[in-house]
Amino acid sequence: MKTLIQQLGTYAAYHRDRRNVMTHFVGIPMIVLAATILLSRLGIDVGGWFVSAALAAAVVLTVYYLRLDLRYGVAMGVFLAICLAIAAPVAQSCRMAWLIWGIGLFVLGWIIQFVGHIFEGRKPAFFDDLMGLAIGPLFVVAEAGFLLGLRKDVETEISSAAPGN
Secondary structure, eight states, X not given: OOOHHHHHHHHHTTOOSHHHHHHHHHHHHHHHHHHHHHHHTOEEEETTEEEEHHHHHHHHHHHHHHHHOHHHHHHHHHHHHHHHHHHHHHHHSOHHHHHXXXXXXXXXXXXXXXXXXXXXXXXXXXXXXXXXXXXXXXXXXXXXXXXXXXXXXXXXXXXXXXXXX
């Protein structure tokens, strides 16, 4: 398993243009929320509790993020919990509303992402490594922290580890 620095360093190499990074602050949360909405309606009954595919995915991803880094793992777990809390009532609404919100946010989020990569002049990271789909949300959380002055040591290591440096 790659380390936090390796994962974020590789992802950062695809995101050097600040305009591209800014589009990710909007597009990635929209995509994550959309996927959570769409997966929240699918699931199974386990001992009288409905366990959605979204919950299962959030648990697996949170465990993965925690293995990479405790602080980022907790932050990602909180972010995914918020997405689950927003998604549940949408998924329980009528099918049309569920689909409009889920598909609409998903498509709009990807449009924003691809506009960012036009600024970047480079394809999205997940085209070369599907793990980029899991690392993208973590990248956004890390970048937000860097803008707030948090974890500057990690930011420096990522800058040094990014291919092309």
